[in-house]
Amino acid sequence: MQRRTFLAGAAALSGATLASLPAAWGANKLEKQKVAIAVGGKNLFYYLPLTIAEQRNYFKQEGLSVEISDFAGGSRALQAAVGGSADVVSGAFEHTLLLQAKHLAFREFVLQGRAPQIVLTVSKKTLPGYRTIADLKGKKIGVTAPGSSTAIMATFVLAKAGLSAKDVAFIGVGAGAGAIAAMQSGQIDALACVDPVATRLERAGVVRVVSDTRTLADTRTVFGGDMPAGCLYASQRFITAYPNTTQALTNAIVRALKWLQSASGEALANTVPAAYLLGDRALYLDAWQHVKEAMSPDGLMPADGPATALKTLQAFDPVMQGKTIDLAQCWTNDFVKKALANVHA
Structure with missing residues (x-):
């Protein structure tokens, strides 16, 4: 009874009705309700789905209490996860490949950007x-x-x-x-x-x-294929220990992605924190038009994305050159497929 009361309250706070919530919401008990997410530059469009999920209370509606720590860059956010002060990273997919090269098992479970921007x-x-x-x-x-x-x-x-x-x-x-x-x-x-x-x-x-690399065409020109960008990734240990929590995080991000596909520029500007506008609302809306195509429409990893990321790193990074990377261990679409079957923006 207490859990139902809490969930109904969270929905009311967000202005949502129970009918509009994911069908699977609350179906599986969360193994971990408090989740620490590290991000490097939260104000950027690169991480916009994370902000939307936070501002529109999608995390709360999934029963999650999310604490987001903002760092100066993605490499700093990665260090927080490796060091144990963060559970999940909202960061670049290629970091999962770099971590595997160092014998650290981290996996992407929902894509936020299909172009680096x-x-x-x-x-x-x-x-x-x-x-x-x-x-x-x-x-x-x-x-x-x-x-x-x-x-x-x-x-x-x-x-x-x-x-x-x-x-x-x-x-x-x-x-x-x-x-x-x-x-x-x-x-x-x-x-x-x-x-x-x-x-x-x-x-x-x-x-x-x-x-x-703000459009798909420009991205393919630079990288020679689809280059996955921002995503949520975590250690395999976290994903294995907290599958329902990982699913809840995925549900929230997929809802944010679906909302972004149909939201007007004005709605977006009214949703993000005022500081993100850099004092110029019109400029922010103009910039949004530049990068809108780069947002993943559904959270799914493109088939050729992981191989493009690996090829990119091996072109210049001595840490990656000559290393055998098992791409299948660096990402999964399993959680996103379940989210797409149940989640509504």
């Missing part, structure tokens, strides 16, 4: 005569954090041009105001970033875009 830009101030990627040799490139997905994308683009990470200096500048300030002040010569930061700098006339 990362944009490599160069400063018009410090590189006015920029012509090709080769011009970045010896320059400072801003990334959210060393080892993050922004650094991975930039390193891959450099590798395609015959440069390595040793040919440049990667500078961690965060995911928001710090990145913008670093570029505007001339502290960095290039920046690998995600919207709305990219659109903000482009609109201001501060940068020029030299490589873009």
